[in-house]
Amino acid sequence: MRRLAEVSGRCLAxxxxxVLVALLVALPVLVLLRLNGxxxxxxxxxxxxxxxxxADVSRRLQGRWAGVEIVRPYLxxxxxxxxxxxxxxxxxxxxxxxxxxxxxxxxxWVLRDPxxxxxxxxxxLDPAVGTILLAPAVLGWARPFRWHARWTRALLSPxxxxxxxxxxxxxxxxxxxxxxxxxxxxxRIERDLxxxxxxxxxxxxxxxxxxxxxxxxxxxxxxxxxAEARATAADALRTLRDLVHGIRPPVLSERxxxxxxxxxxxxxxxxxTVEAELPGRLxxxxxxxxxxxxxxxLVNVTKHAHARAVRVRLEHRRGTxxxxxxxxxxxxxxxxxxxxxxxxQRRLRPFDGTVDLDSPPAGPTVATLEVPCALSSPRTSxx
Amino acid sequence: MRxxxxxxxxxxxxxxxxxxxxxxxxVVATVDxxxxxxxxxxxxxxxxxxxxxxxxxxxxxxxxxxxxxRREVPGLPVLILSQYVQQLYARELLAHGSGVGYLLKDRxxxxxxxxxxxxxxAAGGTAIDPEVIAQLLxxxxxxxxxxxxxxxxxxxxxxxxxxxxxxxxxxLSEGSVSKYTTQIFAKLGLIxxxxxxxxxxxxxxxxNRIDTSTT
Numbered sequence: 001m002r003r004l005a006e007v008s009g010r011c012l013a014x015x016x017x018x019v020l021v022a023l024l025v026a027l028p029v030l031v032l033l034r035l036n037g038x039x040x041x042x043x044x045x046x047x048x049x050x051x052x053x054x055a056d057v058s059r060r061l062q063g064r065w066a067g068v069e070i071v072r073p074y075l076x077x078x079x080x081x082x083x084x085x086x087x088x089x090x091x092x093x094x095x096x097x098x099x100x101x102x103x104x105x106x107x108x109w110v111l112r113d114p115x116x117x118x119x120x121x122x123x124x125l126d127p128a129v130g131t132i133l134l135a136p137a138v139l140g141w142a143r144p145f146r147w148h149a150r151w152t153r154a155l156l157s158p159x160x161x162x163x164x165x166x167x168x169x170x171x172x173x174x175x176x177x178x179x180x181x182x183x184x185x186x187x188r189i190e191r192d193l194x195x196x197x198x199x200x201x202x203x204x205x206x207x208x209x210x211x212x213x214x215x216x217x218x219x220x221x222x223x224x225x226x227a228e229a230r231a232t233a234a235d236a237l238r239t240l241r242d243l244v245h246g247i248r249p250p251v252l253s254e255r256x257x258x259x260x261x262x263x264x265x266x267x268x269x270x271x272x273t274v275e276a277e278l279p280g281r282l283x284x285x286x287x288x289x290x291x292x293x294x295x296x297x298l299v300n301v302t303k304h305a306h307a308r309a310v311r312v313r314l315e316h317r318r319g320t321x322x323x324x325x326x327x328x329x330x331x332x333x334x335x336x337x338x339x340x341x342x343x344x345q346r347r348l349r350p351f352d353g354t355v356d357l358d359s360p361p362a363g364p365t366v367a368t369l370e371v372p373c374a375l376s377s378p379r380t381s382x383x
Numbered sequence: 384m385r386x387x388x389x390x391x392x393x394x395x396x397x398x399x400x401x402x403x404x405x406x407x408x409x410v411v412a413t414v415d416x417x418x419x420x421x422x423x424x425x426x427x428x429x430x431x432x433x434x435x436x437x438x439x440x441x442x443x444x445x446x447x448x449x450x451x452x453r454r455e456v457p458g459l460p461v462l463i464l465s466q467y468v469q470q471l472y473a474r475e476l477l478a479h480g481s482g483v484g485y486l487l488k489d490r491x492x493x494x495x496x497x498x499x500x501x502x503x504x505a506a507g508g509t510a511i512d513p514e515v516i517a518q519l520l521x522x523x524x525x526x527x528x529x530x531x532x533x534x535x536x537x538x539x540x541x542x543x544x545x546x547x548x549x550x551x552x553x554x555l556s557e558g559s560v561s562k563y564t565t566q567i568f569a570k571l572g573l574i575x576x577x578x579x580x581x582x583x584x585x586x587x588x589x590x591n592r593i594d595t596s597t598t
Contacts, residue, residue, distance in 0.1 A: 230492055233492065237488075237489050241467055244466075244467075245467070250437075250469075251471065253442075253443060254436075254443040254444040255443070255444065255471075259471060263469055263470065266470050266471060267518065269523045269524065
């Protein structure tokens, strides 16, 4: 009985929304019939603006009530590009005035987006079609309610082409990010080598050539120089070791992600339990990304959580790799503050991975990394 | 003393071989990859094997795995050399019984100490790199309640050094070192043992706060 009342109530709410949409569509028509064309323009603006709001509300309601998730299809608003000659490029035309550039950019953005026209089609058709579909559902019949949800999705979700366009844009962004990160990394390595091992090896060479000169005249000085050369060589080795560890920890190459995480747990100042199982190896690039992301999460725990114990859990289920880092600290961590989580996000984005932070006040805090990935058998990588 | 040496880099293999021969070791075979190593161990049955952890063909931990596959050559003392040292491998090696060593390659620069470590391992002792111990004895992990001197003794003891060597390194008498070790073991609540390998195991297990035999 309650279920029936619920379905009927939702139907009535949706029908009320359709009345609003119908009124909105009627507005420019009335304007055209009663007033002149000049007022038509603002009326159309209202139609587009309010239309998007109505469509958004419909999408949300279908997701919440009918379990049919509908993705927002609109293109992102392009930014204005100022040129060197103090003009503005909208992506389609140049303008001298910033205001006109903004107006032109806005119109191009809205009118060239197929989603705008599909919204319009929906606004015209839905008050009739949607009402017919929904009418039997008012009596509590659930099936037409779902038909209605599918009808809404047909017009309000992005087309396949729009989905592909969005995906291409996302890939282009992550590719740029990945290449930038790689370039920055190479620069860091170059600098570290230059200031570290290279400089020390030069010092070793200098000590040795000095020793060679002194060999006949001053054996004591030679002994001192040789000791110095040996110490500097040992130092060069140490800096190289640190550098390599930062590029790719050797245990990752030798043993893979599971043992690398175990070692991370052993080296951590807090008590870290690592529960990890993985039947095969991951591709090296992904192993690295997940390793450094987890290391970063563990550093965050030491810095902010005031925790005593940490649990790291790694599992691979249904084509998704999941690493959960749970601590018993103070909680209340805000991912928007600080750059730690954003750095991790950037690391995982090229793999379509995500990081999620659940940190209620008083804890416990759970940070979860998720990366879609087919596990490869040892020695092959197909991800 | 008969030694088998496994190292894939020619310069290092040659250098270590010369160094060992110079100190009176009989290097019976030198190899540069995992499968050859196993064959050489089976053929020569040396007193000790000095093995680079990373060997062809896999360039992973081939050397360590060959060393851990000691069922084929029971009780063979093994000294593992590595460009890096990690606690994880140290624990695995130690769990396999006595006569094990795990050192940074840099240690060959200090000839006397290196040769001493090879001899110690060959005699069934233990040689753990100071770097591994340093990783375990960081300020936020070191056991509380020990004096600075006791921490020094603990660090050397954990490397597998005998009381005599610890005494020599710290310029103490052997008697006072053995007094220190008794105090340390009492403070940590461990059972003292004259066997250096068991002593290492006890200390490492304590520092890890985990039972080393579970890995």
